[in-house]
Amino acid sequence: MPPAVTDCLARALWLKPPYDCELREQHLPERAPGQVTIRSLYSAVSRGTETLVFAGAVPESEYERMRAPFQAGQLPGPVKHGYANVGVVEAGPDGWLGRHVFCLYPHQTRYVVDTDAVIALPADVPAARAVLAANMETAVNALWDAGIGVGDRVTVVGAGVIGGLIAGLASALPGTDIELVDIDTGKAALANALGVAFRTPDNATGNRDVVVHASASAAGLNTAIGLAGFEATVLEMSWYGSAPVSVALGGAFHSQRLTLRSSQVGAVSPTRRARRDHRSRLALAVSLLADPRFDALFETEDAAFDDLPAVMHRLTRDEDKSLCQRIRYD
Structure with a gap:
């Protein structure tokens, strides 16, 4: 067995x-039996959750529920947050x-965790694509929550990472008719790739069976509500933090007998x-990333780990159109 990593x-x-962040040094704990030491190869920034944490827009009521699995520090911060890391085992x-x-795991160059906290990548899933696993897990949960089935007419409103993954997964079901809707016509390239x-x-086409x-x-x-057909389901994937949201529940919402429900990855x-x-x-989510179509979500050039503070500031700007921002560890 390789020696334990100390210091x-x-x-x-x-x-x-x-809107502030920094790179900090720390010493790794000694690796115990049943643990692995991992050197990071890639991580990815969740443009939804992590930028809300960065902005200080998490409601106090959600501080504990918003904890990342290996978070250090407490919200509202300072906090080490993040949950999309792919690495290579150096000792274990x-x-x-x-x-x-x-x-x-958060954005960190090396770390020590129990073996049951990691998923070994299948041979057909490249490390660079596997950073989508946490987002893919959210997409898998969404399909289960929405009950999308064979032949369904499905619309996904919002052609970001989650929307793209949901649309891509749903399109593999036999007979489904999938539309990906966005105000940015540049997202047509993503839809075409998927x-x-x-x-x-x-x-967009109306009278849909499921709208995500x-x-x-x-x-x-x-x-999304306007595109749903009679007695259809509208599945809400977005999380707005502390921002209020105005929803049109007048009009045909009640006469159409629509179901508006939330989906969140924290519970299966x-x-x-x-x-x-x-x-x-x-x-399961990791295995589904064998599909090369999902490389289309990395249209932005990879950023170096040392540049992460600047990347976080860039991702909060409305004019930035990045989908999945991948971080490389050289």
């Missing part, structure tokens, strides 16, 4: 809301050395909860 130095991103029990793994139709709100909203805007949610969907746990759901 190994690592660096991590710490958020200091509102027999059979682990040299394996590429995914872990729900093999789904692109629409703007003014030319993932634009994190009130306008997008109201568009009740439709699968008796047979699936968090680890098996995450393992």
Whole structure:
């Protein structure tokens, strides 16, 4: 067995809301039996959750529920937050050395965790794409929550990372008709890469069986409600932090007998909860990233770990159109 790592130095991103952050050095703990030491290869910034934490926009009522699995510090901050890390095992029990793994860990150059906290990447899932695993887990939960089935007419409003993953997964179901809706016509390229139709709100098809909203805007949610057919489900994926949201529940909302429901990855969907746990759901999500279509979500050039503070500031700007911002560890 390789020797335990003692006094190994690592660096991590710490958020200091509102709108401040820094890279801090820390020493790794000694690796215990049943643990692995991982050197990060890639991580990814969640443009939804992490930028809200960075902005200090998490309501106090959600401080504990918003904890990342390996978060250090307490909200509102300073806090080490994040949950999309892919690395290589540098030390660990027999059979682990040299394996590429995914872990729900923050942005940090090296770290030590239990083996049951990581998912080994299948041979057909490249490390660079595997940083989407946490987002894919959210998408898997969304399909379970929405009950999307064979032949359904599905619209996804919001062509971001979550919306793109949901549309891509749903399009693999036989007979489904998938539309990806966004106000940015540049997102047509993403829809084309995923093999789904692109629409703007003014030319999207109505009378849909399921509408998934993932634009994190009130306008997008109201568009989603307007596209739903009689007794259809509108699944809300967006999280708005402390921002109020105005929803049009007049008009045809009641006469159409619509169901508006939330989906959140913190709990396994009740439709699968008796047979699936968090680890098996995450393992499924990792395996689904064998699909090369999802490389289209990395249209922005990878950023270096040393540049993370500047990246966080850039991602909060409305004019930045990045989808999944991948971070490389050189």
